[in-house]
Amino acid sequence: MADQGEQASGMLLGSSKFIAKEELIKLVDTYMDRKFDEEITKIEECGGIDSFQEFLGVEFNTGLKTADINEERINAFGSNKKEEKKNDTFCELCWDALGDKILRILLVMGTLSLIIGATLEKHPEYAWIEGFAILMAVFIVVMVTSTNNYFKQKKFSELKNEHKNRALITVLRNGEYFSMHPSEVLVGDVVKLVQGEIIPADGILLKAQRLQTNESALTGENDNVDKEGHEECLKRLKEWMKKGTRAEGDHAKREIPSPIVISGTNVVEGSGEMVIIAVGQYSKEGRISGLAEQDEEMTPLEIKLEHLADRISGLGLGAGIFVVLILWLRFVIELGTGANEWDTGDSITDLIYAVIVGITVIAVAIPEGLPLAVTISLAYSVRKMQKEQNLVKRLHACETMGGADCICSDKTGTLTKNVMEVQRYSVDGSVYDQPRFKSLFEKHEDYFAFLKDAICLTSAARLEKNKKNDTVEIGSKTELAMIKMLVSLGHDDYMQIRQNVQKSVLVTNPFASKRKRGSVIVGYSEDLVRIYVVGASEYLVKSSKRQLSLDATQVDIDEDRRQSLKKDIETMAGQGLRTLGIAFKDLAADEMDKLNEFDKKGVPVLEKNGLTLLGIFGIYDPPRDEVTKAIQDCKTAYIKVRMVTGDNPITALAIARSIGIADDNSIAMIGEDFRKEVGGVICEECKTELCDCPRNSKNAGDKKVRNDVVGNFDSFKRIIGHLDVLARSQPEDKYTLVTGLKQMGSVVAVTGDGTNDAPALRKANVGFAMGIAGTELAQEVADIILLDDNFSSIVKAVKWGRSIYDNIQRFIQFQLTVNVVAVTCAIVGAVTVKQSPLMAIQLLWVNLIMDTFASLALATEPPTDALLKRRPHNLTDFIITPRMFKHIFGQAIMQVSILFALFYAGEYFIPEYGSGKRILYNPKSEDHVRSGRDYHFDGEKDYYDYSSDPDIGPSRMMTFIFNVFVLFQLFNEINSRKLLDEWWILGNICHTWLFMGIWFFTFGVQVIMVQVGSWAMGCHLDGLTVEQWFICIAWGFVPIVWRFLIILIPFKTKIQIDDNKPASHLASSIHKGSQSLKRHVTSNYNP
Known part of the structure; x- marks a missing residue:
């Protein structure tokens, strides 16, 4: 050797x-x-x-x-025994989370703020808290993101392990076949x-x-x-x-x-x-490790938010620099005019203070709550979706489903129960119902012997008992339906029949979707070699020359008998039954050299003609109980559902009509006809089906990556509006359909369970793999795994996708209002009186604590059925809608106006109560608070000396302003729950216990901050009086009242949508029109 x-x-x-x-x-x-x-x-x-x-x-x-x-x-x-790819450790997940651009900016700003606050601020004993708290915000985001990813990868590992336990292979050892794990x-x-x-x-x-x-x-x-x-x-x-x-x-x-x-x-x-x-x-x-792995791309929503954050951060940076330059310019002018004298210590402190104010403006402008809101919303949604049988593998799928406008769904097991039962049987010119099977076959034993052998040898399905003595079904559900029929008739010896001829099997051609049939060739003796065929009824009828009658004699299939068989097929198919033909053929001596010859479609040439038809089964797979309502929900949500199935087009159309996918105007196309009509899939660059263009950038080098398009896009656009069912389809037909829909700009979700479905699952915007019936490859490439293989779970994913998008919009509406008001106050206050109405530490409380709580409250709003009553959002839409702009700036204008009125003239109308050293009244108005501004407009000191006096401390007027500002945000948080100009803002609020709990908790913490925060929070050492609190709460209600006025302001959207026109009108209208197309498609179906 x-x-x-x-x-x-x-x-x-x-x-x-x-x-x-x-x-x-x-x-x-x-x-x-x-x-x-x-x-x-x-x-x-x-x-x-x-x-x-x-x-x-x-x-x-x-x-x-x-x-x-x-x-x-x-x-x-x-x-x-392969070394399994280890899941990322929690520390590695934390490091990955820190790759977010916004978090990196916050890390830098937080560190700078911490250093400056601890070294250069007027009160370093608490000024360091601001930077520390920003770093804590980053820490919270990283922890939540990492925890979510940790549990997500843990669940997927469990699912993969479960699959591996089922993935046994057949190995020949010691002359016998054994089932064993691939690792062995x-x-x-x-x-x-x-x-x-x-x-x-x-x-x-x-x-x-x-x-x-x-x-x-x-x-x-x-x-x-x-x-x-x-x-x-x-x-x-x-x-x-x-x-x-x-x-x-x-x-x-x-x-x-x-x-x-x-x-x-x-x-x-x-x-x-x-x-x-x-x-x-x-x-x-x-x-080559990680060949099948894909880098997780940024989600569409994350891209939108990053662009938004970049814009806001850019504006914030510009505003911060503007404030520093204005304050320095004012300092120089005061020196030049003699209004201020140079004092090395104080002057340098003033210059540094200008930088601190600028950094504060930048820090306030940066929307640090955005990544946290996205993280919380996704973490919450993914966890809830899993409970609703959607295991999310790739986070972008959650958001993308919110924009899905088309679903291409398999039928078997997804729209139906995948519990198949033989209900009809056509033989010898008659159709028999299931109750008559026993008497029929007992009466015609010779015929039944042929049928029994054909069923047993063309299938590999079997029934077994597990350790609990429960019956376990193994194999194809269609094959199981026929095996269970035999068992119900008292014939459970199918395994023995297979074993008896095991050594005589010459060729096995497994059932393939491309051929729509499977066969086995058995050499019983030198004189008798028989081929048994099972497959699509219309194909077998076409290939059959004779039929075995009930008396076990072969009769020629003349034109009348052939038409009768076609009518039986159409009748059963029209009742929603899957029709399956079964036949045999005894091979002549001159055919023996053709055992392994196939035509271009992969059909063995021996099966193409000369068969003897045994009969036609009518197999029923009932629709899932909840699927009709789920389909109706999709129509209401302006989502088009198309059925893609390997079934006979009449069967498929009957089931599609029974569950609401199709109506009387709908058509079903055969996959092969559809592919020919639209020209299949070609390379956009080369205009050919096959080319040398690489499929991905990984293998591209300098070459252009192939982009698939349909060959005849005009034909596709003409057909697709009328197409509800794609029947007798193959995986490439599904891929062609998905490719064309995406080419039209649709956001496509597709379901798949087989290995051949992998290309379509990859191509779709969101791929759903079956968790029960799906192969390992289908689950590997899918974005979401349906743990229950149920179509209604897809509808739940749509609701959650739309809910995530809405929740982020809610938070943005809240966050940007806070930021616009805070930044405006900081800039104008610093420029006019060298002081913002809100201290840095107070802004921190608003930016950190309230944003954290608000993101948790607003980003976890549960989905409602109302989400399914509007159109999906477009992936290219700007995330801030015109309505949102209206409310953000409308609220900001009102809040800034009131806060400036309080800041510049509060000493004339904010009442003061009580007496004592710390209670200072306005000398010009003895019933009102003393001015809390550190400086007058001319730069002279006002409250400056009092604010550093340990016996007096921070101003009550400024405490009042801070409290009003926070209450503005708290009550506007209630407003932010609504995005569509709804009048009733408390709708469903009782069902959002998390929102209610967080709102009252935030209010409670604010009371504590004001009443006992004192120096640390820049609040009056005695807090506010009860009377002042009631006044603040009254001011807090203003945003809610103001919202009703904002609603009355007209606005224009880019796209006018008639929300009152039902989706069913849209769904039915696209079926009307080209009757010539309908005639063309129908004429091409000839069973």
């Missing part, structure tokens, strides 16, 4: 009797760098596929023996591959039946790759060599199928057997 290998190809022995693993790795890499046939040639240079039995120490017909499974093999080739396989193991499986390791195919894999995780290319056993590949290569023609570019490497299959890729169609040549860290998947 060694000599042969070394002489032929330079392959080297490892440290043991086996071939060196490095040589096997080179073989895999040869395939990955394939230009045409390099890996096939390399295998032949090694002595052919049989030589690998010696290289790997295995016999292909028996698999590894017990004695072969030892440490020597593991030491030579490694183990397939070794180099040399012979493994069966079936549709839907993820290939556990690198290997060479020994045999394959129409096997295709999807290698997008490695290459980014969504196209399926044909695979064949090595001997078949060699045969194809020799045939090509006789022709001598070769395709160009990337097409050449797919011209001859390859026998090499790669770990981590997926079997999307067919079946086969492989011998494993590389496992674990030495496999291709192991050597």
Whole structure:
């Protein structure tokens, strides 16, 4: 063996009797760098596929023996127990959270404020608190974000582990097939591959039946790759060599199928057997970590908020610099006019104070509450959505669903219960109901024997008992329906029938969506080779020449009988039944050489004609109880739902009508016709279906990344308005539909459960994978996993998506009002009297504590059904609507006006009560408070000396102003719950207990701050009197009254929307119009 290998190809022995693993790795890499046939040639240079039995120490017909499974093999080739990608630690998640631009700005500002406050401020004993509190705000955001991400990745890990426990593969050992976990396989193991499986390791195919894999995780290319056993590949290569023609570019490497299959890729169609040549860290998947991972992009909402924050921060920076320059200019003018004299200590302090005021203005302007509001809203929503059966994998999906205007949904298991039952059976010109099955088949035993064999051998479904003695259903639900029918008739020996012919099975062609059929060929004897076929009824009727009558004789299918069969199909389909044909054919001697011949669509040529039809099943899969209401909710929410299914178009349309997706004007198109009509999917740049353009930027280099578009966009636009059901569809049809809808500007959500659905799930704005029926790849690429496989859970996701968007808008409306008022006060006050009406520490309380509480209160408003009564928002819309602008600036103008009136003339109308050293009255008006401004307009000192007097302390007038300002924000927080000019602002407030609790808690803390905050909060040492508190609360009500006046102000939106026109009108109107299209589509359906 060694000599042969070394002489032929330079392959080297490892440290043991086996071939060196490095040589096997080179073989895999040869395939990955394939230009045409390099890996096939390399295998032949090694002595052919049989030589690998010696290289790997295995016999292909028996698999590894017990004695072969030892440490020597593991030491030579490694183990397939892959090191799982560890979840990020909490510290790593915290570091990731600090990557947010706004948080980095806040870190810098907080640090500067902390240093300046502790060293240069007039009262450093508490001035440091401002910077510290900003840093605490950053800490809170980071903690909330990290905690949310931690629990999200933990839940997804649990789901993946649950899938891994179910993901067993079939391995040949000691001449028998066993089910085992992929981590247990070794180099040399012979493994069966079936549709839907993820290939556990690198290997060479020994045999394959129409096997295709999807290698997008490695290459980014969504196209399926044909695979064949090595001997078949060699045969194809020799045939090509006789022709001598070769395709160009990337097409050449797919011209001859390859026998090499790669770990981590997926079997999307067919079946086969492989011998494993590389496992674990030495496999291709192991050597390239994170191939299937995607960087989590910024969400659309985060992008909008970052742009908003950048604008606000830019304005704040400009305002801060403006204040510093004005204060310095005023200082210079006062020196020049003699109004002020240079004193080194005081003058330098004044100059530094100007910088502090500027920094304060910048700090106030920065919307530090925004990231916290987004974080809280997403964390709250994701947690709640999980309880409603939506496991969110990518946060952008939450927001994007709020803008979704189109949902492309699978039927089986999503719109229906996926609990299938045979209810009708068409045979010999009659249709029988389920209650008559037993008497029918007992009376016609010979016929039933044919039918029973056909059912048992064309399916792999089975019923088993678990440890609790409960019946467990394994396999396709459609196949299970037929198996359960047999069991209900007292025939539970289906496994025995399969075992009896196991060694006689010549070819198995698994059911494939592309062919709409599956088959098995059994060689009972040299004289009797029979093919059993099960599949789409209309296709089998078309392929059948005869029908087996109930007396077990074959009769020709003449035109009358064929029309009768078509009528039976249409009748059952019109009742919402899935129709499934079953047939057989005894092969003639001259057909034996065609066992592995297929047409262009992958249909075995032996199945295309000459079949004997046994009958047609009518299988019922009832709609989910809640799906009709969910569909109606989507219509009300202006969301178009389209059904994408593999069913007969009449069946699909009947079910679509029964649940409200379709009406009498709706049409169903067959997937193949739809694809042809719209020209399929092509590269936008090359205008061809196949091209050399890379699929992602990772593999692009200098090339332009391919962007898929539909080939005939005008035709797509003409069709799509009338299309409610896409029937007999294949995964590429769903991909074409999603591509076209996105090209039209729609925000598309799509559901998928199969491996073949991965491209469409990736392409959609939001991909929903099934948590129960979904394959591992479908769940891997999806944005949200439906834990209950239920369509109504998608509608809940829509509500939460819209709620998140609204909640952020609520907070922005509140936050920007606070910021506009605070910044205006700081600028005008500093410029006019060298003092803001609000001290830095007071602004901090508003900016930090109230923003934190407000974000928690406003960002956790639960969704209501009212959210489903309006159109979805557009992803390109500015997040601040005209209505919001109206309320933000309307409230800001009112608040600034009142605060300046209090600041500049409060000593004339703010009443004072009591007596004592700390109670100072206005000399000009003995019933009112003394002015609390540090300076007069001319720069002369006013309250300045009192404010630093330990026996008197901060001004009561300024305390009153601070309290009014906070109460303005508290009452405006109630206003901010409403975004649409609603008159009744307390709507649903009793259901938002969190909002109510936080509001009263904030009010309580404000009372404490004012009454006992004293020096630390810049408040009067005795706080405010009861009478003054009542006056402040009365002022606090003004924003609510003022809101009613703002509502009356007209405004113009960019898009006029008639909210009174029901969605059903829109939904029905798009079905009316082109009757020629309807006739064209209907005429193309010919069962």
